Amino acid sequence: MRGWRIILILLALSAMPSTAALAVAPQVIVCIQCHAAQPGRLSKPVTLWQTSIHxxxxxxxxxxHGGDPMNAANSMSPASGFLGVPPPTSIPALCGGCHMGVTKHYMNSAHGIALGRGGPTCVTCHGSHAIVSASLALIDKKNCSSCHTFDKALMIRKAMVKTDRMLKAIEKRITVLKSQGIETDPLEMKLFSLRNRFHAMFHSLDVTLIRQESAHIQAEIEKTNGAGGVGTGHLVGVLAIGWALLAALLFSLIKKNID
Ligand code: HEC
Ligand code: HEC
Ligand code: HEC
Ligand code: HEC
Ligand code: HEC
Structure with a gap:
């Protein structure tokens, strides 16, 4: 799983020329060096960011925020592309530079349509620096009933729970198979795209779409579980045949030597 995630992330990053060069070791980033030594609201982002997936x-x-991370004197000059603190209305486009699928769903949703008029931006739900781990647990009364009732939010969570569990179960099984030395790459690749598609979908807020897609994804997972697919059953079968052949070969070699 890890391996494929990393390869796909690298591919995604390499498709973004302006962001590919952004992965610099933190100890040489002047923004972090200087901000960590500032008081209050200027250093808090550093502490929060250090705990994040980012x-x-x-x-x-x-x-x-833009700017030059290697040059302390000019790091925050407009000439180095420093953007300052992004206003709420430009946050989705900013995050969307990397999270394209999610942002597309969001922009078409009731939340995206209400952007700048009381709708939540990405950081209302995820935070801007700590980036709270994203899961269905985010859909709760505390986060989702300050602007409207909780009913619709709950309907969406209910439509997602079963598929979420199925994806988690298959992820767990892959880990077990892997620990047994079984080749799981084809299965992982398939799972990777299914899970990405699924976890972006929440942002559409469209219960009908979510139900439709969930049914499709569940069918794909069932196929994977059954015979004939790139499923684990299939992989175990291939492996068993492999061992049987190897055993037969060894046996005939030993037998030859004895003879
Ligand atoms: C030498 C110290 C230093 C460096 C290097 C530095 N900053 Fe700052 N930064 C500050 C100080 C001091 C402030 C507050 C005063 C100001 O806005 O100029 C600040 C303000 C900010 C703000 C808030 C601006 C606002 O309008 O509230 C952001 C965002 C920011 N810096 C990001 C960055 C980024 C990104 C980098 C690296 C590309 C960086 N800083 C590099 C010292 C630094
Ligand atoms: C994933 C995008 C992202 C990254 C990475 C990020 N920021 Fe921010 N930052 C934001 C957004 C969005 C806001 C405005 C909304 C908010 O305040 O939460 C912000 C706000 C700020 C502010 C203003 C805070 C205030 O209370 O006025 C400062 C200062 C700042 N960031 C500094 C930094 C520094 C230093 C780093 C690196 C350690 C950093 N940011 C990394 C997105 C980011
Ligand atoms: C320069 C590219 C880039 C930008 C800009 C960016 N992200 Fe990310 N983000 C990543 C990468 C890389 C990961 C880790 C790999 C992954 O899970 O996709 C990630 C992961 C995440 C996650 C997943 C957390 C989890 O539990 O899996 C969330 C949520 C997130 N980012 C939110 C944001 C928000 C909100 C913004 C804007 C304020 C933002 N990102 C801006 C690259 C970026
Ligand atoms: C900052 C305010 C705010 C927060 C927080 C917020 N929403 Fe909304 N939401 C809105 C607005 C504005 C609308 C559009 C008007 C309406 O339907 O009330 C909306 C609409 C919706 C809709 C209706 C979509 C449709 O097409 O009818 C759903 C579903 C929804 N939100 C789910 C959520 C969930 C789930 C959360 C928590 C994870 C959440 N909202 C948090 C502001 C918010
Ligand atoms: C109303 C709250 C809300 C808003 C607004 C919101 N998100 Fe999310 N986001 C969530 C929830 C809930 C999940 C978990 C969905 C799941 O587990 O399937 C999530 C999941 C994610 C993920 C993880 C997807 C994965 O593959 O695991 C990323 C990345 C992300 N959001 C980025 C963004 C970005 C970028 C924006 C703005 C364009 C945004 N979110 C706006 C609530 C929100």
Whole structure:
């Protein structure tokens, strides 16, 4: 799983010329060096960011705020592309530079349509620096009933729960198969695209679409579980045949030697 994720992330990043160069080691990023030493609201982003998935992937301050991360004297000059603090209405486009699928769903949703008029931006739900881990647990009363009732939010969560569980179960099984030395790459690739498609879908807020897509994804997972697919059953079968052949070969070699 990890391997494929990393390869696909690298591919995604390499398709983004302006962001490909952003993955710089944190210790040489002047924004972090200087901001960590500032008081209050200027250093808080550093502490929060250090705990984030963005930090793990080398997505640093300049990926969102612009500026030159290597040159302390000019790091925040307009000439170096410094953008300052992004206003709420430009946040989706900013995050969307990397999270394209999610942002497309969001822009077409009731939330995207209400952008600038009381709708939430990406950071209302995810935060801007700590980036709260994204899961269905984010859909709760606390996060989703400050602007409207919780009913519609709950309907969406209910439409997603079963598929979410199925995806988690198959991820777990892959880990087990892997620990047994079984080749799981084809299965992982398939799972990777299914899970990405699924987890972007929440942002559409479209219950009908979510139900339709969930049914499709569930069918794909069932296929994977059954015979004939690139499923684990199939892989185990191939492996068993492999071992049987190897055993037969060894046996005939030993037998020859004895003879
Ligand atoms: C030498 C120290 C130093 C460096 C290097 C530095 N900053 Fe700053 N930054 C500050 C100080 C001080 C402020 C507050 C005063 C100001 O706005 O100029 C600030 C303000 C900011 C703000 C808030 C602006 C606002 O309008 O509230 C952001 C965002 C920011 N910096 C991001 C960055 C980024 C991104 C980099 C690297 C590309 C960077 N900084 C490099 C010291 C620094
Ligand atoms: C994933 C995008 C992203 C990254 C990475 C990021 N920021 Fe921000 N930052 C934002 C957004 C969006 C806002 C405005 C909304 C908010 O304040 O939460 C913001 C706000 C700020 C502010 C203003 C805070 C305030 O209370 O006025 C500062 C200062 C800042 N960032 C500095 C940094 C520094 C330093 C780093 C690197 C350690 C960093 N940011 C990394 C997106 C980002
Ligand atoms: C320069 C590219 C880039 C930008 C800009 C960016 N991200 Fe990310 N983001 C990533 C990468 C890389 C990952 C880690 C790989 C992955 O899970 O897709 C990630 C992961 C995430 C996750 C997944 C967390 C999880 O639990 O899996 C969330 C949520 C997220 N980003 C939100 C945001 C928000 C909100 C913004 C804008 C304020 C933003 N990102 C801007 C590249 C970026
Ligand atoms: C900052 C305010 C705000 C927050 C927070 C918020 N929403 Fe909304 N939401 C809106 C607005 C504005 C609309 C459009 C008008 C309406 O339907 O009330 C909307 C509409 C919706 C709709 C209706 C979509 C449609 O097509 O009819 C759903 C579903 C929804 N939100 C789910 C959520 C969920 C789930 C959360 C929490 C994860 C959430 N909202 C958090 C502001 C918010
Ligand atoms: C109303 C709250 C809300 C808003 C607004 C929102 N998100 Fe999300 N986001 C969520 C929830 C809930 C999930 C988890 C969905 C799931 O588990 O399938 C999520 C998942 C994600 C993920 C993880 C997808 C994955 O593959 O695991 C990313 C990345 C992300 N959001 C980025 C964004 C960006 C970028 C924006 C703005 C364009 C945005 N989100 C706006 C609530 C929100």
């Amino acid at each position: 930090s793990d992937h080398g997505i640093a301050c300049n990926a969102c």
